[in-house]
Amino acid sequence: MLKIQINDYFFAYQLEGNYNQPAILFLHGFMGDRHEFDAVIAVLSNYFCCVAIDLLGHGDTRSISAIASESNYTMASTANFVIKLLDKLKLQPCHLVAYSMGGRLALYLTIFYPDYFRKVAIESASAGLVDESARLSRQKQDFLLAQKLENMHSKFKAVALPQLQTLGQTNPFALFLESWYQQSIFGDLRSHPNFPQLLAQRLNNSPLELARSLRNLGLGTQRSLWDKLGEIDNPMLLVAGELDQKFVQINQQIALQVRFSKLEIIDDCGHNTHFEKPELFAQKILDFLRN
Numbered sequence: 001m002l003k004i005q006i007n008d009y010f011f012a013y014q015l016e017g018n019y020n021q022p023a024i025l026f027l028h029g030f031m032g033d034r035h036e037f038d039a040v041i042a043v044l045s046n047y048f049c050c051v052a053i054d055l056l057g058h059g060d061t062r063s064i065s066a067i068a069s070e071s072n073y074t075m076a077s078t079a080n081f082v083i084k085l086l087d088k089l090k091l092q093p094c095h096l097v098a099y100s101m102g103g104r105l106a107l108y109l110t111i112f113y114p115d116y117f118r119k120v121a122i123e124s125a126s127a128g129l130v131d132e133s134a135r136l137s138r139q140k141q142d143f144l145l146a147q148k149l150e151n152m153h154s155k156f157k158a159v160a161l162p163q164l165q166t167l168g169q170t171n172p173f174a175l176f177l178e179s180w181y182q183q184s185i186f187g188d189l190r191s192h193p194n195f196p197q198l199l200a201q202r203l204n205n206s207p208l209e210l211a212r213s214l215r216n217l218g219l220g221t222q223r224s225l226w227d228k229l230g231e232i233d234n235p236m237l238l239v240a241g242e243l244d245q246k247f248v249q250i251n252q253q254i255a256l257q258v259r260f261s262k263l264e265i266i267d268d269c270g271h272n273t274h275f276e277k278p279e280l281f282a283q284k285i286l287d288f289l290r291n
Contacts, residue, residue: 001034001060006084009072012060013053013085017045022118023094024289025086026052027102029124029272030218031180031202031210033059036099039278044286051091055102056081057213058205068209073216075223079109086116095289096120099274101213104128104222110236111228121237121285124185124247124271127254128224139220146211146218152176177202187243187270198275229257236261237288239281241269262288 003010014034024044028036034052041050054061056073063072071077082105086092096117098106103125110120129135152172177199181190189195215221236258238251242265255263264284266273274281 003060004085004088005064006081006088008064009056009081010062010064011053011081011085013051016041016050016052017048019049021047021049022289023049023051023091025082025091025094025096026050027055027082027096027098027106028052028058029100029102030213031058031177031205032099032102033201033204035059035201036102037097037274040097040274040282040285043279043282047286047290048095049091051089051094053082053085055105055213057209057217068212070212070216073212074221075105075108075217078105078217079112082109083113083116092116093118097123097285098125099123100125100271101217104219104225105217107225107229108222110232110234111225114232114234117234119235119237119289121239121288123239123273123281124241124244124251126219126247126250127226127229128222129219130224130226135220135224137220139218142214142218142220146214148176149173149207149211149214152207171203173203173207174199176207185244185246185271187241187276189270189272189276192276194275226257229254230259232258233260235288237284238263239273239284240265241271241273241276242267243270247271 002013002015012034026037033054037052044050056078093116096106103122106120106122107125107127110117129138238255238261240248240251248265251263255261266277266280269276
């Protein structure tokens, strides 16, 4: 693990591949971390310098101050931190690959900092909620989940993989994760042979930090970006899983508005295509970036 200080935070990141090759920045989804794309990076690092970071509220990225300011967790502030990281590492312009929550952030970055990115690949992401009542309803839902995460914070204790099966019934965060991945958008993800490893990795997060992220970077809080999609000139690959029809439809709509975009539907996958079929996902990214 590498760390870099940006303002009052130490950002955790990893760098794989040759620093002299074109760079790809990877942004994980909610409850993920810099290891989200490890299997994909194992392939792409043969051709690119791959940099994956822990976004605010996730993994090992931490505030230097005793009390973290919630204003730092907003979309605009998080994007500003990412840009400062790219400046410090001298990685601009780079390619961008992002998933779900990270994909929403990637859309924001592409719109407001277009010169920092060459090509952008976004997996299972939305441009926000246009309808105000729908946005407020989602915000209420996100805030309730954030409160639930905060309530379990004092009881939470990171669990190593061999302990997961025995402690899964008593660890409140493990139970929360089990419930989270029962959502229909994830399809058959829970039957994947590597699903226990995914849960174990998610358990490395702090519920308190996740709550801060959810309140400030959640779908209910972010501004809609739909009216800005037509401004994007960066070549964009949109990826969605066949079994995640909600996001197939959302990305079909995004593809209609982003000028130089292509939509790839991954067969027999839900929301998390890069986890379910990492080799295929990596090949799609490689084809997009090299052509």
